[in-house]
Amino acid sequence: MRNLIIFFRRYFNFFLFLLLEVICIVLVFQKNDFQHTAYINSANQISGKMYEQYNQVEYYLHLTATNDSLVRENSRLRNYLATTFDQFDTASGTHTDTLRRFSDDSLHKLLESKVRKYFYREAKVVNNSVNQDVNYITIHRGRLQGVKPNMGVISSAGVVGVVRSASDNYAVVLSLLSRVRNFGFSARLLRTKEMGNVQWDGGSGMYAVLHDIPRNAKVQKGDTVVTSGFSSFFPPDIPIGYVDSVTVEDKSSTSFNIRLKLATNFYNVEYVYVIENLLKDEQSNLEDSTRANK
Amino acid sequence: MSILLRNIIRFILLLLLQLFVLNKILVGQFVSLYIYMLFILLLPFNLPRPGLMLLGLFTGLTLDMFMNTMGVHAAACVFIAYLRPFIINILSPQGGFETTQKTPSLTSMGSTQFFVYATILVFLHHVVYFTLEVFNMANLLYLLLKIVASTAASLVLVLLYELLFYSKKQ
Numbered sequence: 001m002r003n004l005i006i007f008f009r010r011y012f013n014f015f016l017f018l019l020l021e022v023i024c025i026v027l028v029f030q031k032n033d034f035q036h037t038a039y040i041n042s043a044n045q046i047s048g049k050m051y052e053q054y055n056q057v058e059y060y061l062h063l064t065a066t067n068d069s070l071v072r073e074n075s076r077l078r079n080y081l082a083t084t085f086d087q088f089d090t091a092s093g094t095h096t097d098t099l100r101r102f103s104d105d106s107l108h109k110l111l112e113s114k115v116r117k118y119f120y121r122e123a124k125v126v127n128n129s130v131n132q133d134v135n136y137i138t139i140h141r142g143r144l145q146g147v148k149p150n151m152g153v154i155s156s157a158g159v160v161g162v163v164r165s166a167s168d169n170y171a172v173v174l175s176l177l178s179r180v181r182n183f184g185f186s187a188r189l190l191r192t193k194e195m196g197n198v199q200w201d202g203g204s205g206m207y208a209v210l211h212d213i214p215r216n217a218k219v220q221k222g223d224t225v226v227t228s229g230f231s232s233f234f235p236p237d238i239p240i241g242y243v244d245s246v247t248v249e250d251k252s253s254t255s256f257n258i259r260l261k262l263a264t265n266f267y268n269v270e271y272v273y274v275i276e277n278l279l280k281d282e283q284s285n286l287e288d289s290t291r292a293n294k
Numbered sequence: 295m296s297i298l299l300r301n302i303i304r305f306i307l308l309l310l311l312q313l314f315v316l317n318k319i320l321v322g323q324f325v326s327l328y329i330y331m332l333f334i335l336l337l338p339f340n341l342p343r344p345g346l347m348l349l350g351l352f353t354g355l356t357l358d359m360f361m362n363t364m365g366v367h368a369a370a371c372v373f374i375a376y377l378r379p380f381i382i383n384i385l386s387p388q389g390g391f392e393t394t395q396k397t398p399s400l401t402s403m404g405s406t407q408f409f410v411y412a413t414i415l416v417f418l419h420h421v422v423y424f425t426l427e428v429f430n431m432a433n434l435l436y437l438l439l440k441i442v443a444s445t446a447a448s449l450v451l452v453l454l455y456e457l458l459f460y461s462k463k464q
Contacts, residue, residue: 026365
């Protein structure tokens with residue numbers, strides 16, 4: 001016994017070293033429970049506040065670019081306004097009755113046949129990284145404002161990422177710019193409807209790679225790639241990027257290797273929208289129960 | 295200024311520099327800039343090893359908190375904090391450094407010794423950090439290039455910082 005104690009005292013430093021390293025390694029590899037257990041991340045009060053302070057300076061410097069993107073989006077949305085459509089000349093052709101879809105009063109609700117599926121919340125970006133292998137974006141919206149893990153996040157231009165964890169007032173978004181296995185976005189070519197999968201390959205934050213587009217697809221430079229709407233995170237037809245180059249890796253491969261220019265400029269993203277899918281639980285419960293019954 | 299105050303100020307300064315300057319710089323796919331581990335490199339000679347390691351853990355976890363890396367920085371910092379005394383022992387002359395100065399620096403160790411000391415520890419830090427971060431041994435070449443390129447870049451920063459605060463007497 002005495003020898004044991006002497007042994008421990010002699011190698012105390014080494015054992016302390018092992019203990020601390022084990023703690024660190026456990027922290028690294030417990031990412032599966034990340035959403036529930038992570039307090040050591042940039043969504044907590046201290047780091048969130050600090051990033052917010054810093055962002056006030058950066059925000060000012062990017063004001064012009066932010067304004068431009070918001071104005072562009074405003075003009076796009078203005079085109080969907082009910083008043084943009086000519087109400088009187090109904091005989092000359094069909095047009096979408098957007099009034100009913102957006103109306104809130106009870107009379108119109110009775111007439112309403114469509115169910116709201118997605119709910120958008122705007123959020124301010126307080127921290128953003130582009131130079132890591134796995135990049136995160138911290139936003140100033142949290143549990144108290146209805147942001148929960150596994151919600152899709154888009155900017156005014158296109159897809160940004162998926163919410164990974166949320167504290168009371170902040171949330172951490174796993175950016176599209178992340179080299180994580182199994183982290184891809186279900187995508188579709190807007191023109192020809194072929195399905196694929198978008199992943200980031202490291203390197204420049206302006207580009208990503210679109211996999212699994214079959215060789216018989218007619219892809220052209222400049223084609224828009226949008227979300228497929230199959231995943232429960234994003235509504236269909238939100239831009240992800242634009243085809244930049246199409247190559248074939250080797251002749252036996254059945255799919256193209258397509259390089260995308262990303263729609264979102266991750267270098268100066270200031271405002272994002274968090275998308276809540278109101279029917280998500282229903283969809284995933286159904287899918288899970290089907291899988292369990294198999 | 296007392297050693298304690300000096301180190302606290304250095305800690306905050308390096309943390310701010312790391313988070314709000316270096317993390318915003320995009321040099322290329324292979325280069326990431328890190329300078330915060332200089333805090334561990336510059337802790338006093340006579341600090342006992344458990345203290346050194348605990349400070350390493352604290353530094354690493356602080357970085358992890360801001361960068362969402364969960365334990366990766368902490369593992370690298372504890373690793374170099376543990377190995378630091380060995381390196382100093384190997385590099386120190388007969389009497390040891392402690393007799394003349396209290397903290398490692400260009401003046402107290404001599405420029406060659408300090409350069410070797412910083413190179414070894416920064417390199418080891420990057421090895422642990424990138425191995426855990428990338429953790430994809432299939433891509434060994436990418437990992438190696440990243441470690442070497444980032445070590446070189448970080449080392450330049452470390453030496454610049456040292457030269458900036460270089461003084462003959464302290």
